[in-house]
Amino acid sequence: MLLATVLASALFLCPLAGQKCPSTVGVFYVKHLIQKLQVTHCLCLPVPSDNCSTPCFQEGLSQMTNFSRGTDTNIYQVIKIVKSQQKKNCQAFSCGQPCNQTTDGNVLTFLTRLRETFQKENERSRNKNV
Amino acid sequence: MTQVRSLQGGPGNVTCLNNNILRIDCYWSGPELGHDADPWLLLTSHQVPGGRHRCTFRAGLCSVELPPEEVLVPTDSFSITLHLCIAGQERASLVEPQYLPRRHIKLDPPSGLQSNASSDYCLLTWRVNPALEPLEAFLAYELAFKRQEEPWQRARHKDRIVGVSRLVLEAAELAPGSPHEARLRVRMVQEEDMPEDERYEGTWSEWSLPVHFATPQRPEPWTPPWGQPDRSLVAVPFFLLLIGLSYLSFKLLPRVKQACHQHVPSPAVFFQPLYTEHHGNFQTWTGTHRVGLQLGQADISAQPAAPEPGCREAVALLTCSPAWPCLCLEEKCPPALGSEDMWPTGVLEWGDQPPAYLPQEEWAPVPPTRPGPPDSDWSYSDYCALGCHEEGHPSTPLGHTQSLVTAPALTCGFSWHQGDLGPQHGASCIEAGHLPNQGPSEGLLSA
Numbered sequence: 047m048l049l050a051t052v053l054a055s056a057l058f059l060c061p062l063a064g065q066k067c068p069s070t071v072g073v074f075y076v077k078h079l080i081q082k083l084q085v086t087h088c089l090c091l092p093v094p095s096d097n098c099s100t101p102c103f104q105e106g107l108s109q110m111t112n113f114s115r116g117t118d119t120n121i122y123q124v125i126k127i128v129k130s131q132q133k134k135n136c137q138a139f140s141c142g143q144p145c146n147q148t149t150d151g152n153v154l155t156f157l158t159r160l161r162e163t164f165q166k167e168n169e170r171s172r173n174k175n176v
Numbered sequence: 177m178t179q180v181r182s183l184q185g186g187p188g189n190v191t192c193l194n195n196n197i198l199r200i201d202c203y204w205s206g207p208e209l210g211h212d213a214d215p216w217l218l219l220t221s222h223q224v225p226g227g228r229h230r231c232t233f234r235a236g237l238c239s240v241e242l243p244p245e246e247v248l249v250p251t252d253s254f255s256i257t258l259h260l261c262i263a264g265q266e267r268a269s270l271v272e273p274q275y276l277p278r279r280h281i282k283l284d285p286p287s288g289l290q291s292n293a294s295s296d297y298c299l300l301t302w303r304v305n306p307a308l309e310p311l312e313a314f315l316a317y318e319l320a321f322k323r324q325e326e327p328w329q330r331a332r333h334k335d336r337i338v339g340v341s342r343l344v345l346e347a348a349e350l351a352p353g354s355p356h357e358a359r360l361r362v363r364m365v366q367e368e369d370m371p372e373d374e375r376y377e378g379t380w381s382e383w384s385l386p387v388h389f390a391t392p393q394r395p396e397p398w399t400p401p402w403g404q405p406d407r408s409l410v411a412v413p414f415f416l417l418l419i420g421l422s423y424l425s426f427k428l429l430p431r432v433k434q435a436c437h438q439h440v441p442s443p444a445v446f447f448q449p450l451y452t453e454h455h456g457n458f459q460t461w462t463g464t465h466r467v468g469l470q471l472g473q474a475d476i477s478a479q480p481a482a483p484e485p486g487c488r489e490a491v492a493l494l495t496c497s498p499a500w501p502c503l504c505l506e507e508k509c510p511p512a513l514g515s516e517d518m519w520p521t522g523v524l525e526w527g528d529q530p531p532a533y534l535p536q537e538e539w540a541p542v543p544p545t546r547p548g549p550p551d552s553d554w555s556y557s558d559y560c561a562l563g564c565h566e567e568g569h570p571s572t573p574l575g576h577t578q579s580l581v582t583a584p585a586l587t588c589g590f591s592w593h594q595g596d597l598g599p600q601h602g603a604s605c606i607e608a609g610h611l612p613n614q615g616p617s618e619g620l621l622s623a
Contacts (some may be wrong), residue, residue: 068371070238071311078310078450119307122247130223130251171371 067136068171069164072127076161079120083153083166092148098141099163102133105145106156119138138163190271193282196248197307201239204233213261222253250278250374281378286360291389298345298392302360313339316365321358323351347392359386
């Protein structure tokens with residue numbers, strides 16, 4: 047029974063441990079949003095202050111979508127990248143807890159934090175390749 | 177491109193391309209797909225819950241327009257099934273279990289192509305869909321431009337245009353005086369270090385709408401009053417001139433050589449016996465004296481006091497003068513010596529086969545035997561010494577008849593002295609075999 051549990055756990059966890067989560071394109075999308083929105087958007091967005099960042103990013107991106115009235119395709123692209131990272135259980139996006147520990151920030155602060163999170167995942171993916 | 181089987185059993189292909197934003201176009205190529213109803217495709221997203229999209233083929237083409245929240249990203253994947261209605265029954269076949277849009281991209285052509293012609297160039301600008309602006313670094317363009325009356329097949333192309341949305345066409349690239357038009361297409365390109373999960377692949381987009389522009393007004397180059405000559409009118413006289421110059425150079429070359437050598441003095445003045453008795457035939461002259469010299473050379477050791485008349489006679493007129501500095505002098509000439517100061521070089525050592533000429537490479541430097549006159553005010557650089565050396569009498573003035581006749585073993589040397597040897601008169605005496613590393617006849621006038 048114990049052996050079966052260990053094997054089952056190994057089979058379940060191994061794919062997650064070996065999961066690569068590159069999001070080079072995500073970095074490009076966020077950089078473009080920073081250049082485009084930092085002047086025009088004045089929002090107060092939740093900037094995650096702990097490792098559980100996905101809910102906060104989703105909430106902030108949702109606010110940005112509403113603010114743009116759903117016309118900015120680039121925001122949808124970022125939302126889809128975050129969702130795919132979450133679906134792949136990538137480390138920085140695997141937390142499912144509500145967005146609690148946050149600090150308020152503007153669009154620039156929020157997007158900069160999101161870009162840094164993408165870049166950390168890229169770094170982890172490169173290390174796995176090595 | 178995915179191969180499926182049509183209703184009639186024949187093979188067919190379904191190809192789905194997307195613009196990497198919101199549209200997926202699928203094409204059917206193969207036999208007719210059915211008659212009861214138009215076939216249709218169902219695209220089911222693996223990433224978006226409930227993302228199912230249907231498109232019906234019309235003339236072999238169906239197109240899916242995704243909602244904005246389902247904009248395509250590299251992580252998207254779909255399963256595609258082909259649905260057919262045959263005799264009132266729906267049949268489905270799996271076309272593609274995992275369709276990755278990022279590997280089947282055909283972007284929309286660039287839009288808003290505009291031109292702005294100035295005096296030196298024409299600036300072309302264009303736009304891409306705002307959804308693709310973040311990926312501008314991955315966009316490569318190809319430009320085609322031509323004169324307006326030409327077909328597009330003859331257009332000139334420019335590629336390797338990556339990551340920009342403007343291009344300059346220099347005036348020199350365009351035919352002057354003709355209106356032009358240009359068009360553009362785009363594709364996704366990526367570097368090799370891009371992660372496999374995010375690598376884009378695809379084909380060129382369709383060409384954009386062309387833009388028309390006038391040729392930039394280049395400043396007119398200066399033209400002669402008779403107008404700008406045709407190229408052939410310039411080339412033909414040019415080649416004729418070249419041919420004429422070549423002919424003249426070949427024709428005049430002998431005359432030029434002759435003119436250059438007209439001031440070379442005749443040696444007849446200095447070799448009177450040679451010219452008066454032997455008509456300038458040097459070999460005849462040397463043959464006449466060889467017998468006498470051989471006999472005289474044998475007599476020298478026995479009768480050192482007997483002078484060799486032939487040798488003296490031959491050398492009598494060997495003098496240097498400003499008009500003819502020296503037989504082999506190149507720069508300076510030593511002071512003129514008396515007729516007794518010179519010996520015919522190698523006269524005493526010629527063998528049975530006299531040389532017809534003096535090989536310069538066999539001239540050997542002769543060490544200085546005595547310093548030059550203290551009042552000598554001309555500098556020595558390179559000069560030749562023609563004379564005889566007397567053993568045991570280094571201080572004896574060279575060229576004196578006395579030294580010649582008293583030498584026990586006397587050879588006549590014609591030597592070339594380097595300038596660094598110091599002042600040296602043209603005549604010097606050495607004994608045969610005393611030159612280091614040389615044979616008795618080396619450095620002397622011996623063939």
